[in-house]
Amino acid sequence: xxxxxxxPRSKVAVTGGKVTLSCHQTNNHDYMYWYRQDTGHxxxxxxxxxxxxxxxKGDIPDGYKASRPSQENFxxxxxxxxxxxxxxxxxxxxxxxxxxETLYFGSGTRLTVL
Amino acid sequence: xxxxxxxxxxxxxxxxxxxxxxxNFSTSLNSMQWFYQRPGGSLVSLFYNPSGTKHxxxxxxxxxxxxxxxxxxxxxxxTTDSGTYLCALETGANTGKLTFGHGTILRVHP
Numbered sequence: 001x002x003x004x005x006x007x008p009r010s011k012v013a014v015t016g017g018k019v020t021l022s023c024h025q026t027n028n029h030d031y032m033y034w035y036r037q038d039t040g041h042x043x044x045x046x047x048x049x050x051x052x053x054x055x056x057k058g059d060i061p062d063g064y065k066a067s068r069p070s071q072e073n074f075x076x077x078x079x080x081x082x083x084x085x086x087x088x089x090x091x092x093x094x095x096x097x098x099x100x101e102t103l104y105f106g107s108g109t110r111l112t113v114l
Numbered sequence: 115x116x117x118x119x120x121x122x123x124x125x126x127x128x129x130x131x132x133x134x135x136x137x138n139f140s141t142s143l144n145s146m147q148w149f150y151q152r153p154g155g156s157l158v159s160l161f162y163n164p165s166g167t168k169h170x171x172x173x174x175x176x177x178x179x180x181x182x183x184x185x186x187x188x189x190x191x192x193t194t195d196s197g198t199y200l201c202a203l204e205t206g207a208n209t210g211k212l213t214f215g216h217g218t219i220l221r222v223h224p
Contacts, residue, residue, distance in 0.1 A: 040217075092157075105156045107155065
């Protein structure tokens with residue numbers, strides 16, 4: 001069974017602080033994604049990556065950076081956290097990056113910015 | 115405007131009743147997927163269904179490209195079906211980038 005692990009499970013941050021969300025997959029997948037989910041809304045893509053040391057912008061990249069130091073690890077970085085970034089963040093992975101295959105999601109990180 | 119519209123926003127059923135969830139999209143379609151999200155939990159893929167009808171147990175997904183819609187039918191609902199159902203369409207060819215609808219929150223009472 002494919003596994004995507006996110007850490008931390010929840011975090012409280014202060015406005016203006018730096019936040020790093022981590023994602024680790026043991027699936028040997030090439031593609032990894034970061035989505036955010038706001039209450040009552042679907043998921044929106046922030047950044048994604050299809051190879052180590054390279055990241056691509058998604059639909060809402062402003063205020064976020066991403067880092068893919070290895071195939072297994074993909075981080076989301078908020079350099080200056082803001083109130084509007086309070087949300088649940090999901091990491092996902094897939095093998096080939098086509099929607100014909102299953103996308104495996106982590107359990108999510110609940111981020112609260114105060 | 116939003117590319118993916120889901121309806122209804124929420125639905126309450128008595129156990130044993132059927133449900134029909136709708137997803138309408140305003141852009142051309144590469145593919146359509148349905149996901150299930152348990153309350154406070156992660157997402158699980160239910161169907162990849164770019165066109166036609168697919169079945170999985172009590173679930174049936176039908177996508178009609180020309181009409182720009184996809185539906186998810188749940189028959190004989192159970193309390194364990196409660197949660198949020200999200201549809202998503204692929205917007206970038208062969209990138210796996212998905213645009214999600216806002217979801218339908220389903221509550222099934224015993």
